[in-house]
Amino acid sequence: MIGLPERAELDQLANPYAALAANAFASPAGDDSGLLARILSDPRMQHHAAGLLSCLQCGICTSGCPAARFGDFSPREISRRALLGDPTLLEDDSVWLCCYCYTCQSRCPRGNSVAVINQIIRGLQVESGYGLRHVALFTAWTEQFYATGLGGWPHQLLDAIADAWGDRWWNLVEHLDEMRDELGVGSLYPSERAMGELRAIMDETGCRERLQPAEA
Ligand code: SF4
Numbered sequence: 268m269i270g271l272p273e274r275a276e277l278d279q280l281a282n283p284y285a286a287l288a289a290n291a292f293a294s295p296a297g298d299d300s301g302l303l304a305r306i307l308s309d310p311r312m313q314h315h316a317a318g319l320l321s322c323l324q325c326g327i328c329t330s331g332c333p334a335a336r337f338g339d340f341s342p343r344e345i346s347r348r349a350l351l352g353d354p355t356l357l358e359d360d361s362v363w364l365c366c367y368c369y370t371c372q373s374r375c376p377r378g379n380s381v382a383v384i385n386q387i388i389r390g391l392q393v394e395s396g397y398g399l400r401h402v403a404l405f406t407a408w409t410e411q412f413y414a415t416g417l418g419g420w421p422h423q424l425l426d427a428i429a430d431a432w433g434d435r436w437w438n439l440v441e442h443l444d445e446m447r448d449e450l451g452v453g454s455l456y457p458s459e460r461a462m463g464e465l466r467a468i469m470d471e472t473g474c475r476e477r478l479q480p481a482e483a
């Protein structure tokens with residue numbers, strides 16, 4: 268008489284990649300740099316660690332990645348190198364091309380998230396100082412955010428709009444407050460109370476101080 272399959276066998280049938288997940292790519296023991304362990308232990312990887320360890324190198328992430336379409340960047344490669352604990356990731360500028368659209372995460376058949384891996388690697392690059400120049404722009408935004416509650420005036424950031432719209436754009440900028448009053452949508456800026464809370468959070472977390480080295 269043929270016996271019922273064991274639970275593990277059923278799991279294997281339901282998920283033919285289970286063996287891969289368990290063995291093929293999991294290489295924490297060979298993680299000489301400690302990078303894989305660092306990535307896997309990050310709280311943001313809580314729901315993606317098993318996915319990283321079982322990455323199939325199928326390339327679905329790369330096929331839908333907008334950054335891969337226009338730059339020398341491959342989420343599949345990032346996943347492979349993260350699995351290997353490849354320390355060159357800590358000095359790889361391509362991770363800054365990721366725009367956090369999360370397409371890779373939503374499409375990955377294993378539940379991996381290269382978006383999150385990129386966040387972790389970027390953080391490590393900033394920590395080491397290597398990636399500071401990539402966050403230099405944000406220091407200016409942070410100071411504006413602290414002062415006004417807005418990260419940046421659109422007309423400062425998007426000169427192309429001003430060029431294209433000409434006087435209409437400057438008219439909008441000049442009369443924005445009146446227009447908002449007329450529309451009844453209130454001020455563009457947060458209230459004084461909200462600003463107080465915002466500044467308290469920024470002071471408490473030291474976010475401005477942490478970004479200061481990037482200004483140099
Ligand atoms: S889609 Fe997922 S499993 Fe496939 S290569 Fe990308 S990270 Fe790996």
Ligand code: SF4
Pocket residue numbers: 328331332333334335342364365366367368369370371372381382385
């Ligand atoms: S989150 Fe980043 S890596 Fe993922 S698809 Fe979007 S741009 Fe590509």
